[in-house]
Amino acid sequence: xxxxxxxxxxxxxxxxxxxxxxxxxxxxxxxxxxxxxxxxxxxxxxxxxxxxxxxxxxxxxxxxxxxxxxxxxxxxxxxxxxxxxxxxxxxxxxxxxxxxxxxxxxxxxxxxxxxxxxxxxxxxxxxxxxxxxxxxxxxxxxxxxxxxxxxxxxxxxxxxxxxxxxxxxxxxxxxxxxxxxxxxxxxxxxxxxxxxxxxxxxxxxxxxxxxxxxxxxxxxxxxxxxxxxxxxxxxxxxxxxxxxxxxxxxxxxxxxxxxxxxxxxxxxxxxxxxxxxxxxxxxxxxxxxxxxxxxxxxxxxxxxxxxxxxxxxxxxxxxxxxxxxxxxxxxxxxxxxxxxxxxxxxxxxxxxxxxxxxxxxxxxxxxxxxxxxxxxxxxxxxxxxxxxxxxxxxxxxxxxxxxxxxx
Numbered sequence: 001x002x003x004x005x006x007x008x009x010x011x012x013x014x015x016x017x018x019x020x021x022x023x024x025x026x027x028x029x030x031x032x033x034x035x036x037x038x039x040x041x042x043x044x045x046x047x048x049x050x051x052x053x054x055x056x057x058x059x060x061x062x063x064x065x066x067x068x069x070x071x072x073x074x075x076x077x078x079x080x081x082x083x084x085x086x087x088x089x090x091x092x093x094x095x096x097x098x099x100x101x102x103x104x105x106x107x108x109x110x111x112x113x114x115x116x117x118x119x120x121x122x123x124x125x126x127x128x129x130x131x132x133x134x135x136x137x138x139x140x141x142x143x144x145x146x147x148x149x150x151x152x153x154x155x156x157x158x159x160x161x162x163x164x165x166x167x168x169x170x171x172x173x174x175x176x177x178x179x180x181x182x183x184x185x186x187x188x189x190x191x192x193x194x195x196x197x198x199x200x201x202x203x204x205x206x207x208x209x210x211x212x213x214x215x216x217x218x219x220x221x222x223x224x225x226x227x228x229x230x231x232x233x234x235x236x237x238x239x240x241x242x243x244x245x246x247x248x249x250x251x252x253x254x255x256x257x258x259x260x261x262x263x264x265x266x267x268x269x270x271x272x273x274x275x276x277x278x279x280x281x282x283x284x285x286x287x288x289x290x291x292x293x294x295x296x297x298x299x300x301x302x303x304x305x306x307x308x309x310x311x312x313x314x315x316x317x318x319x320x321x322x323x324x325x326x327x328x329x330x331x332x333x334x335x336x337x338x339x340x341x342x343x344x345x346x347x348x349x350x351x352x353x354x355x356x357x358x359x360x361x362x363x364x365x366x367x368x369x370x371x372x373x374x375x376x377x378x379x380x381x382x383x384x385x386x387x388x389x390x391x392x393x394x395x396x397x398x399x400x401x402x403x404x405x406x407x
Contacts, residue, residue, distance in 0.1 A: 057085020250343030274298015
């Protein structure tokens with residue numbers, strides 16, 4: 001009887017995992033099949049007007065590259081003192097560059113060629129397939145090591161990878177940003193967009209006014225949710241409701257340096273809303289530095305935000321790790337860390353979106369331009385059903401094509 005019960009239980013587990021993997025495979029296959037054969041990088045445009053791009057993140061930079069190639073008059077208004085948006089890297093903590101923002105490639109490697117306009121299937125970048133060898137789970141009280149067969153069965157089939165010797169920031173800088181960065185006006189946060197007349201009037205918080213025929217808004221959905229930008233005339237209720245419906249979790253990333261590697265490749269923490277987990281940032285990079293990443297999004301962030309300082313958050317994380325590893329975290333911690341609080345940055349106000357999890361009706365609404373003058377691009381506006389950085393870049397290419405060709 002017990003043997004029969006175990007067989008049934010095993011069958012249920014395998015069936016559940018099969019459904020999970022089937023979903024992964026289906027998403028990966030669908031995502032790759034949705035990739036465009038060619039993007040606007042391969043087209044020629046005759047446009048006599050001027051374009052203003054709001055935001056120098058991945059989408060804005062991608063759109064600007066198309067404008068630059070076609071000698072179209074444009075300007076990028078960036079709220080901060082740097083370009084990249086939620087792409088950011090650090091070169092001080094370890095003996096390799098670390099992505100402080102977007103980090104994973106959730107699509108097939110060939111996607112990278114699409115992003116930089118290269119034809120063919122052979123990529124130039126060296127990637128690490130994210131196939132984990134050791135994982136564990138933590139519910140706040142009990143630390144459980146996942147069985148090896150589970151790692152082989154689950155993680156070796158996930159369609160994810162990471163850059164081996166570079167970062168997403170490097171990729172965008174080298175293949176997109178370097179030809180357009182001289183057209184960026186930094187420290188120019190936009191607070192009003194008036195599209196009531198023939199041209200669009202853009203006003204920044206520092207008192208400057210700019211005018212263009214059409215405008216491309218690439219700020220995060222979090223900034224739009226906060227009403228930091230006033231639209232004249234106002235967005236209608238349908239637009240505003242659709243924007244409010246999009247999930248955009250608060251969150252932050254921490255990277256801590258240790259003298260030894262006492263942790264597995266990844267530790268999944270149990271949460272009710274969002275994501276929380278530790279992971280080896282140096283995973284299969286063949287480097288000397290031991291750096292452990294921590295990512296937290298959703299409601300779980302409130303517990304950490306209630307603490308008074310970054311240092312208290314670091315202390316709280318070390319305390320959790322000490323419970324899992326009998327005090328090894330504190331004894332091997334170097335005192336060096338990076339803390340990037342994307343959820344509370346004024347010009348991001350969140351972490352990431354996933355268009356595949358949102359209602360198609362809402363996505364259709366937010367993808368519509370305002371009076372054929374104000375267009376929107378970003379990861380959430382991605383027509384090609386990718387995720388993360390690829391989705392953002394491809395959205396920039398797609399929407400700038402619409403902007404330049406709409407009558």
